[in-house]
Amino acid sequence: MSGKKGMPRYSEETKGMVVEDYQTGTSVCELSRRYGVSRYSIQSWCGLRKEVELRHEAPLPKGRPSTKPETQEKIIKRLQMENELLRNFLSADGKE
Numbered sequence: 811m812s813g814k815k816g817m818p819r820y821s822e823e824t825k826g827m828v829v830e831d832y833q834t835g836t837s838v839c840e841l842s843r844r845y846g847v848s849r850y851s852i853q854s855w856c857g858l859r860k861e862v863e864l865r866h867e868a869p870l871p872k873g874r875p876s877t878k879p880e881t882q883e884k885i886i887k888r889l890q891m892e893n894e895l896l897r898n899f900l901s902a903d904g905k906e
Contacts, residue, residue, distance in 0.1 A: 828845055838858075
């Protein structure tokens, strides 16, 4: 990975060769050693991991979830509550 950050990207050609070798009877461990690819990746490419199949059926949404901006009424209500809490704190502390 010589200086690159993140996970390595494998070409479709490499993936195809690994899957082909797996189908001819080569073990996942042997393929991992031969191609320098993690066993997890090989299992994913060969369809041996159930969670990968589920992810393809219902992919996760990309990006951050959108947040709805607070309405003015909610902001006012929140600030009033904060003011009330601060008043109670100050009066309990004896500074008011």
